[in-house]
Amino acid sequence: MLREKFFMKSISDLLRSRGSQSPLLTSVVSSLVVEAANDALTKIIGDGVRKYAQAVYLKQHTLTFACLSSVIAQEIKIHEKDFLDLLNKKFGPKTVEKINYLA
Secondary structure, eight states: OHHHHTOOOOHHHHHHHTOTTOHHHHHHHHHHHHHHHHHHHHHHTOGGGGGTEEEEEEETTEEEEEESOHHHHHHHHHTHHHHHHHHHHHHOTTSOOEEEEEO
16 A cells, blocks of 8 residues: 555656646647757758757747748748748647747
């Protein structure tokens, strides 16, 4: 009986038990979304794009890309729906609702 009380929980179980609004959970999900967005950038646009653009952060359902080239920013804008679909399919609906660009 005593042993069952003190079983080990996974980190994800602990975070979920604290609620979906936990700041730690929000930060973890944001960093995972940014990582997935950078992978999607390479997948959707191509390998060379990582030199000129990168997903930087996710805040309030808005993903922000830093772009060194206006051409690359335009290319991301053209494929914005593909990014949103891919990320929301992976992380749940309305995880990313909008994309911003820093140039």
